[in-house]
Amino acid sequence: MVPGVTSTLLLDRPQPARTATRSPFTITEVRWAVAATGLFLFGVGLKFAGAAPWTWWVPLLACYVAGGWEPALTGLRALRERTLDVDLLMIVAAVGAAAIGQVVDGGLLIVIFATSGALEAVLTQRTADSVRGLLDLAPQRACLVLPDGGEREVDAEALRIGDEVLVRPGERIGGDGEVVGGSSEVDEASITGEPLPVPKRPGSEVFAGSLNGTGVLRVRVGREPKDSVIARIVALVEQASATKAKTQLFIEKVEQRYSVGVVAVTLTLFALPLLFGAALEPSLLRAMTFMIVASPCALVLATMPPLLAAIANAGKRGVLVKSAVAMEQLGTVDVVAFDKTGTLTEGTPQVVGVVTEQDEDEVLALAAAAEQFSEHPIGRAVVAEARRRNLRLPEARDFQATPGVGVTARVAGRAVAVRRHDSERTTAVEVVVDGRAVAVIELADEIRPSSPAAVREITVLTGQRPVLLTGDNHAAAQRVATAVGIEDVRAGLLPQDKVQAVREMNGNVLFVGDGVNDAPALATAHAGIALGGKGSALTVDTADAVVVGDDLAVVPAVVSLARRARRVVIANLAIAGTFIVVLSAWDLFGTLPLPLGVAGHEGSTVLVALNGMRLLSAGRRSRVR
Template sequence: MTMAATTGRTAIAEPAAAPPRGPVTAHRTRLWALAEVRWAAAATALFVLGVVADVAGAPGWATWTLYLSCYVAGGWEPLWAGLTALREKSLDVDLLMIVAAIGAASIGQVLDGGLLIVIFATSGALEAYATQRTADSVRGLLDLAPEHATRLTAAGGEEVVATAELVVGDEILVRPGERVGADGEVIDGASDVDQATITGEPLPVPKLMGDEVFAGTLNGGGALRVLVTRPAEDSVVARIVAMVRQASDTKAPTQLFIEKIEQRYSVGIVVATLLIFAVPFFGLGQSLDDALLRAMTFMIVASPCAVVLATMPPLLAAIANAGRHGVLVKSAVVMERLGATDRVAFDKTGTLTEGTPRVADVRVLPGTQLDAAGVLRLAAAAEYRSEHPLARAVVTAAAERGISPDPVTDFSSAPGRGVSALVGGHRIEVGSPAHLLREITGPADTVVPELEEAGRTAVVVRVDGTPVAVLGIADRPRPGAAGTVRAVAELTGAPPVLLTGDNARAARRLAREVGIEDVRAGLLPEDKVAAVRELEDAGYRTLVVGDGVNDAPAMAAAHLGVAMGRAGSDLALETSDAVVVRDELDTIPSVIALSRRARRVVMANLVIAGTFISVLVVWDLAGHLPLPLGVAGHEGSTVIVGLNGLRLLRSAAWPGERRQGAEPRRTGV
């Protein structure tokens, strides 16, 4: 038996094998699945066991076995990579640290060498994990567009084909609940399409003949015939993927600069160590042991352990503090860069607003015998069986006022128009003004424009064919949105920007409520990227705050991106550099201020570490630095800068604390 799907003028039989349906799922790589993570964990465990064995007075061979096993577990990958680079006439810091660790072990300082191994193995594991998750997020984005579509043949039949095979000029059928398979134009049918993944609009958009639809958007309750106007590789979703990748590639010059610094540092330390050994041994006739001891002492005191700990503890402590207050900062680099932000761009729906439509106005028309409660009772009854977001807003508004909807019969729903039902013997209609006020004049003609000018979505309620009320539905701002905007403006010294795919009237209304003057509305993802690049070209280090797939390219193109954790899409969460776990906007200015404090601590630590290293190196070169004293100075500077950085773990270090001694808001991060 076949079933027909009405598309407005035609009825098309449903094929026996429907294309795959279901929720979009993102590919995720588990942390433990990465070899780098497993080797780093093994190296850390062996190092800890070695320290415990050493303190417990275990036999020397047992302690050395554990330490050397730590060397092998954590050092074989950077050693192999370093040797590979060496064959290409390149020298990197990883190879230098392996050599330093081996040199330390050769003069009995096996614990120092093990610590170096653990630090660099852990760093490499975190880098590998971050890289893999970025790749996962891009693959997850590709899942937005379905793998298959129903193509209509010239003979009037149907065939299920891969969306990659669709070409411009093909016609496809999109059934209720399916994702649109390609960018195109509606040539038949009517439906409401949820295109929040592309434009960020909070409500489904009515689509009629001649309207544009995008691949990956979710069709509502009607069926659509769509003429394909773009090939798969040029669809909006495909362009989002390309923009994320391109924006990531633009960070390569900074990475290249870091690699040049590493190369010069590595070569300098190796050359200096060889000279410190060769000149006394070959030129001054110093004994092999003395010359080797001086060279290894130099390598130890010149090693960057103190510099690494000068930077990492304060940043990691700040990350932990931010996590306790509901902000997940993904790396120490991000925590450091947050403090450099001098312009913030906010998305609208789901970021500055809650992302859920609510009834904001009930305008009862003159001459109507009903009051607001009566209107809501009838409207909620008619909308009760509908799954449209506007219908849920009406039902929720009635429930919040303690109003129970009356029983209904003869319910019907028309996509893009509204619903109709019999309630208590009266025909109740709730729907769009364009449909319900057609060929009808009256007070509603002035109420509807007023609500729409205020940024509301107008919904008309008719009883037995007579308009009785107009409901104004809007997405309301998040608590604290206005305060966050003020705090960000004061902190950065520049007014925030609103970037949204929503219509200009709704955007201006929200902007007035939260205090934003620079409003850019009706933006597609590429338009948001262009706006961010405009700000960056003007010299601003821009922080983009968003929640949707459509915000991900702008996040990737910006100096930094922050995603809303509860409402955020998978791609936004993965592309972002930080996540506001509980969607509390007031944590954004707080984490920027915390980052600035961490940067000051880092600078102080670098001065301390640099001073210790300089003094110890000069002492070793100009005089005779005893190895125990060199190790003590090296480790002492490491402890000092580490403890200084850990001060940022205190709750009082969080700028958002309202009172001294207040408990932080726990999130489980």
């Protein structure tokens, strides 16, 4: 677990996506089973419609039971708390429809709500699991250095400011602090997004959860575990998730008022005529007709089919949009913010040049021969470039790696060293042969081929240039920004800085990233897209959508698709709302024949469903619309 973040942060909160711990099934599995069973029974009932009554009434009534027990139970529980929700209203509408012979209408309503409940359970479970996964980033234990020089393994969350811990090669650092002894290179990609290991020596700052390289470090803890960067990432994700959930409060208020209004009018239509001597059957018929035409079945289909169709279409383009809510959010973004490393760039260093007065291939072959035993990303990049050029590597002996400095070896009888070289614009290493510097090999995190076009299309689509948010240094960030066409560059940002930058932007922000350090910004932004090819599990789970193939060209395409889906939703809501208002008013102030009411209700339902399904065939005619 993350130091300073106890299990109560996540596990003591209500988890609606999971059943009790003794159950072998999660609520997600149960809800999908219920939805599938209800859909199957509904299909069976439709298949035998028109045959002997029992052949289709029985499966449809079984569909009511299979798909309706959970929303009915939820509605009854809400009644105990003196609230009325749409779940109960749908069950009442379905039963009312069945009571006057419209069993198919009620069954369709049941199937829709059962499927929606299953989708909600999936999203809830994924969110809870993704936040829990963050707890694995930091070690549970740390090696505490005692005052007498001895060592003792302790819980990482028990560390206090001033404690000194020993971090051996390959271990994760147990707390934020300062290096007071030893030297090494530390992989901080999970915190800062920096693609290359960072040299650490006495005086350097290190972060809990970052991975130590080949050296041994002695670290003095400088922050309480609960205040570490990784612990704050957890808190930020939790806070942002809770903030997003507030959006649902407005929907619940609308549902409550609508449900109460429909029930009140239905009861009035039934009871009032009886008080004036009307017959029971026509009063019940009129009330049930109102319940049918006023039921929000068409409104539900007005929203879900176009959004689900857009989700399916996005899947064909290589983008996994996780929910209808996520698709809606993508359709309302005003400005886009990109991470740099692993998002606009490939995330791995590559050789971009060799500066030498000697034969370039000969110098590169010597450097690659010395680096061939190294596991450092720079070493791998040098060797990869030599192999790309089909160079023969001479024999190398006496290989030695010095953390934060470089490597040395005897190559074909010559002393070869490849070591860090100061450079303002690129990462660079110096090649030294027999004590004389002979070349500088320049490396850079290569820009994705699709990045410049994606930036241009996003600019056209939103009317605003994207923003670059990165934990890397300003020189490297500016180089990438210039190449892809971004003017607003904000570099050297820790996760909380990215969150603050997103919050300060005007409009609905879409954040695109790939690393664990991007998770808080993804959760805070109005919408988030993660690159799934090399992206961390937490980032993929936190984002609203995932680019499966890491092709940034699909980002403007899916935003354009989401905007089209939003326009279809608005049109559908207008259609569905018009039918409901007209038919309800007809029933209230006139005499609406039941067959006409059912036809109007079903007609509006079919109309909005077909309109939404048009998005399934939306092709690639234009990526930006």
